[in-house]
Amino acid sequence: MSGNFNSVFQNNAGYVEEMFARYSSDPNSVGIEWRSYFEGFHEGFGTATALASNVSHYDELLKNIGENSSKEKDHSPSSSINADSLSFEFKVAAYVQAWKTHGHLQAKTNPLGYEAPKAPTLFPETYGISKEDFTRKTSAGLLIGLNIMKFEELSLELQKRFAGVVGAEIEHIECPEEKAWLHAEFAKIHAPVDKETQKSIYHELAKADSLEKTIATKYIGKKRFSIEGADAQFPAVESYMEQAAKLGAQECTVAIAHRGRLNFLVNVIGKPLERLFTEFEGYPHDGLHGDCDVKYHYGYESERQTRNGQKINISMPFNPSHLEYVGSVAMGDTRARQTMYYNGDTSKVTSIVLHGDAAFSGQGIVFENVQMMSLQGYNVGGTIHIVANNQVGFTTDPSDSRSATYCTDVAKVTGSPVFHINADNLDELHNLMVMAANYRYKFKKDFYVDLVCFRRYGHNETDEPSFTQPLLYKVIKDKLAPFEEYAKYLTTSHSFIDDELKAIYNKYRADMNAVYDKVKSEHMHIEQFVPLREAGELKLASEKEMLKPAKTQLSLTKIKELAVKICHLPETFTPNPKLARIIVSERKEMAEGNKKLDWGMAELLAYATLLNEGYSVRLAGEDAQRGTFSHRHVTLVDFENGSRYTSISECAKENSKVEIINTLLSEEAAMGYEYGYAVRNAKGLVLWEGQFGDFANGAQVIIDQFIASGETKWGQTQGLVLLLPHGMEGQGAEHSSARLERFLQLCANGNMQVCYFTNASQIYHALRRQVTRNFRKPLILMTPKSFLRSPRAATTLEELASGHFEEILDDSRIAKASKVERVLFCTGKISLDLFDALDKDEYKNKSETTAIIRIEQLYPFHMEKAISILSHYKNVKVIGWVQEEPANMGAWSYIRNELHNVIKKSGIQNEIYYFGRSRRATPAVGLEKQHFIEQEKVIKGALEANHSIEV
Numbered sequence: 025m026s027g028n029f030n031s032v033f034q035n036n037a038g039y040v041e042e043m044f045a046r047y048s049s050d051p052n053s054v055g056i057e058w059r060s061y062f063e064g065f066h067e068g069f070g071t072a073t074a075l076a077s078n079v080s081h082y083d084e085l086l087k088n089i090g091e092n093s094s095k096e097k098d099h100s101p102s103s104s105i106n107a108d109s110l111s112f113e114f115k116v117a118a119y120v121q122a123w124k125t126h127g128h129l130q131a132k133t134n135p136l137g138y139e140a141p142k143a144p145t146l147f148p149e150t151y152g153i154s155k156e157d158f159t160r161k162t163s164a165g166l167l168i169g170l171n172i173m174k175f176e177e178l179s180l181e182l183q184k185r186f187a188g189v190v191g192a193e194i195e196h197i198e199c200p201e202e203k204a205w206l207h208a209e210f211a212k213i214h215a216p217v218d219k220e221t222q223k224s225i226y227h228e229l230a231k232a233d234s235l236e237k238t239i240a241t242k243y244i245g246k247k248r249f250s251i252e253g254a255d256a257q258f259p260a261v262e263s264y265m266e267q268a269a270k271l272g273a274q275e276c277t278v279a280i281a282h283r284g285r286l287n288f289l290v291n292v293i294g295k296p297l298e299r300l301f302t303e304f305e306g307y308p309h310d311g312l313h314g315d316c317d318v319k320y321h322y323g324y325e326s327e328r329q330t331r332n333g334q335k336i337n338i339s340m341p342f343n344p345s346h347l348e349y350v351g352s353v354a355m356g357d358t359r360a361r362q363t364m365y366y367n368g369d370t371s372k373v374t375s376i377v378l379h380g381d382a383a384f385s386g387q388g389i390v391f392e393n394v395q396m397m398s399l400q401g402y403n404v405g406g407t408i409h410i411v412a413n414n415q416v417g418f419t420t421d422p423s424d425s426r427s428a429t430y431c432t433d434v435a436k437v438t439g440s441p442v443f444h445i446n447a448d449n450l451d452e453l454h455n456l457m458v459m460a461a462n463y464r465y466k467f468k469k470d471f472y473v474d475l476v477c478f479r480r481y482g483h484n485e486t487d488e489p490s491f492t493q494p495l496l497y498k499v500i501k502d503k504l505a506p507f508e509e510y511a512k513y514l515t516t517s518h519s520f521i522d523d524e525l526k527a528i529y530n531k532y533r534a535d536m537n538a539v540y541d542k543v544k545s546e547h548m549h550i551e552q553f554v555p556l557r558e559a560g561e562l563k564l565a566s567e568k569e570m571l572k573p574a575k576t577q578l579s580l581t582k583i584k585e586l587a588v589k590i591c592h593l594p595e596t597f598t599p600n601p602k603l604a605r606i607i608v609s610e611r612k613e614m615a616e617g618n619k620k621l622d623w624g625m626a627e628l629l630a631y632a633t634l635l636n637e638g639y640s641v642r643l644a645g646e647d648a649q650r651g652t653f654s655h656r657h658v659t660l661v662d663f664e665n666g667s668r669y670t671s672i673s674e675c676a677k678e679n680s681k682v683e684i685i686n687t688l689l690s691e692e693a694a695m696g697y698e699y700g701y702a703v704r705n706a707k708g709l710v711l712w713e714g715q716f717g718d719f720a721n722g723a724q725v726i727i728d729q730f731i732a733s734g735e736t737k738w739g740q741t742q743g744l745v746l747l748l749p750h751g752m753e754g755q756g757a758e759h760s761s762a763r764l765e766r767f768l769q770l771c772a773n774g775n776m777q778v779c780y781f782t783n784a785s786q787i788y789h790a791l792r793r794q795v796t797r798n799f800r801k802p803l804i805l806m807t808p809k810s811f812l813r814s815p816r817a818a819t820t821l822e823e824l825a826s827g828h829f830e831e832i833l834d835d836s837r838i839a840k841a842s843k844v845e846r847v848l849f850c851t852g853k854i855s856l857d858l859f860d861a862l863d864k865d866e867y868k869n870k871s872e873t874t875a876i877i878r879i880e881q882l883y884p885f886h887m888e889k890a891i892s893i894l895s896h897y898k899n900v901k902v903i904g905w906v907q908e909e910p911a912n913m914g915a916w917s918y919i920r921n922e923l924h925n926v927i928k929k930s931g932i933q934n935e936i937y938y939f940g941r942s943r944r945a946t947p948a949v950g951l952e953k954q955h956f957i958e959q960e961k962v963i964k965g966a967l968e969a970n971h972s973i974e975v
């Protein structure tokens with residue numbers, strides 16, 4: 025402190041106040057020295073002010089500093105405030121602030137008793153506070169709502185509040201109101217819990233343990249990924265749900281990975297215990313659909329009551345082995361329910377995602393999920409994240425699994441509060457979960473609980489954990505089960521009777537044994553999960569059913585009416601002049617039938633007609649409103665004021681919702697979210713678009729584990745559409761391929777549809793087909809880039825009105841089938857290149873003798889249609905497959921067998937030739953010229969060669 029300040033403080037405390045008043049209205053109106061003092065002070069001051077409204081703690085603090093200092097013997101009695109006192113108070117204020125910020129580092133959150141290393145930031149000497157100062161009185165406690173006390177007393181209070189069994193990370197939050205609220209609530213974390221709640225908590229712990237012990241004794245050595253050690257998750261979720269229901273929640277989504285899942289399914293989600301035991305018994309029911317899954321991946325949904333008897337619908341999404349991916353699916357499910365059933369009211373449906381410490385800190389998708397919190401297209405009003413931090417990941421120590429201090433550090437990205445809690449402290453956990461609910465409902469943000477616990481056994485029950493964590497498991501061996509630990513606490517501190525608690529536990533064991541006996545004696549069979557509500561009304565369809573024609577037609581008048589509506593803009597809306605010319609006016613021409621409809625218009629009409637029939641449409645993708653190639657412009661931006669307008673929403677029926685979302689730059693979580701949304705909103709149309717098709721491989725886990733296999737594993741029906749721009753245009757290795765071959769490799773058992781269209785009417789009918797049938801299947805669509813506006817791909821209003829979806833398109837140019845000597849099968853863009861070539865003089869002579877047959881739907885393959893088409897061409901000499909992708913990519917390795925069968929069944933002797941690029945390590949060459957040279961050679965080979973050609 026400078027000499028100037030000394031004299032000022034000694035002579036005039038009022039002056040300090042005046043300076044602070046000036047600083048408060050304009051920090052630059054005071055000198056740098058004052059500024060730095062007040063800046064250091066301000067954080068705590070703000071919190072203190074909010075802690076007790078209408079009280080200026082600053083005034084009080086200064087008053088007290090004055091009183092204090094005048095009482096101190098060694099200072100001048102004439103001064104109402106002195107420099108030393110003020111300096112001391114500032115040091116203590118900094119010390120208090122340090123505890124608020126870093127106190128959690130010292131918290132006793134580990135139930136296994138490991139002490140946290142001392143944090144230097146919390147040493148008094150770090151702030152220049154010496155041993156002699158310990159008995160000095162300080163007012164700095166006012167900053168956190170405490171009274172004047174000796175420094176050593178304050179220090180103990182700080183330890184009690186910030187380094188107890190709960191550590192709080194609040195100070196990184198930017199909003200002062202939020203911070204103040206959290207600190208005030210946190211100060212009440214040890215508030216007594218009523219006896220009824222304690223009893224419920226005990227019941228829940230006893231039930232959890234009973235189930236594990238029953239399975240362990242009845243199904244010895246069977247994998248169950250027991251919850252033991254992390255049992256506290258169960259009452260934590262119950263406490264949260266009880267409070268959330270009081271605040272308006274009617275539904276709750278709970279997502280969890282394998283550990284503890286069986287227990288959660290039965291004890292929280294309401295899956296009947298006999299169903300679980302029949303799964304352990306393993307007798308499949310005759311009518312069981314598909315390949316099914318291991319029991320700890322199944323989901324469930326039921327209506328049940330919270331502790332205090334409020335009704336709640338609770339569901340757990342199905343989950344594959346891949347950790348953390350289900351988080352995004354759960355969020356999509358939650359959002360769908362909020363949108364569908366409660367008109368977007370986020371208070372009605374809430375969600376909890378449970379994580380493991382290693383997975384939560386290691387998996388990249390966590391970051392993508394977390395980042396969605398406040399985004400308009402994804403926001404669900406806040407999610408509760410509970411990390412079951414059992415301090416080991418399979419066999420890996422935390423020091424090898426993260427660089428971050430905590431497994432929850434990703435929470436800071438969204439400025440969300442984090443609480444680290446010792447899982448042995450169930451009463452504090454209850455208070456924390458009530459606080460979580462209150463916070464979520466007040467601030468609509470995510471809330472994180474780092475539940476520090478342990479894992480009783482190895483990664484699974486047959487694993488020996490002491491191979492890798494011998495010391496940790498010596499401690500765990502002597503640790504009581506959570507229900508026993510809590511019973512000990514209840515009997516010693518809360519007058520519960522030990523025998524009564526034991527009787528509760530024994531009753532659970534006896535009841536569960538009785539269920540087991542029933543399952544055994546009745547030889548019960550595994551039953552398929554039937555979803556509640558919409559999805560349960562839909563069928564599971566076979567490949568054959570998928571090939572039946574779908575009714576997608578609408579009257580021409582209706583289509584025209586909606587087409588006109590799409591082009592209409594409000595008078596107050598000013599479109600970008602360029603768009604007004606090339607999009608709006610062109611679309612008007614299309615709507616009036618003066619111009620053929622391009623891809624964008626046909627796509628928009630699919631949405632508009634569905635909305636008009638009462639279906640909902642949700643399209644999410646990177647820049648989806650405009651479309652990567654500027655073809656969509658479904659949402660226009662006002663050129664004058666930046667407001668947005670989505671004309672198709674004007675076509676919607678009252679209850680049909682439209683959401684066209686420009687997404688965050690994520691593929692994995694973004695696609696997972698739409699999957700979850702599509703499962704829930706089974707009747708609506710849900711689409712995810714890749715910026716370019718190749719980016720979809722960033723979501724490969726979602727594609728493999730959910731989209732392609734969800735139905736056969738879980739009987740889960742959904743019709744998510746993936747729009748994946750695909751096609752080789754000389755743009756290099758990436759951006760050319762959506763990896764068609766990988767989708768085709770995944771096709772079996774009628775699991776999805778993989779298509780590559782060449783005509784705009786096809787996108788219209790295919791999108792309508794998605795929701796007008798009585799079953800749902802994912803649709804993987806290779807979408808155009810260069811031919812979005814090609815006249816060859818354009819359609820007419822009549823084709824939309826009276827046409828239908830075509831799995832295979834015969835060559836309509838061919839007047840006389842008997843003249844055809846060459847039949848070229850292909851899919852997508854290359855077929856248009858072939859038509860272009862046949863129009864050129866060079867190939868004029870081939871025009872009548874070459875038929876181009878487009879396989880618009882590759883899977884399921886319409887064998888009968890293909891045979892019937894080929895059979896027309898009785899004089900065919902050359903049959904080939906043409907593709908622009910390299911031989912090891914595209915559809916070739918999938919289609920060759922299908923075509924071989926088509927040829928055989930058509931009674932033709934030919935073999936199938938291949939016309940395309942050779943096998944390559946990348947989908948496309950990097951040099952544009954090289955691309956065109958190769959493309960020409962492919963076309964030439966296809967139109968001329970009498971044998972396979974690999975370029």
Ligand SMILES: Cc1ncc(C[n+]2csc(CCOP(=O)(O)OP(=O)(O)O)c2C)c(N)n1
Nearest residue numbers: 283345346347380381382383384416417418
């Ligand atoms: C994405 C993914 N990678 C690897 C695995 C294999 N695996 C299963 S459990 C596990 C450890 C998980 O540790 P943690 O997140 O702490 O949860 P815990 O099992 O300890 O509850 C691993 C690596 C997996 N299931 N998912």
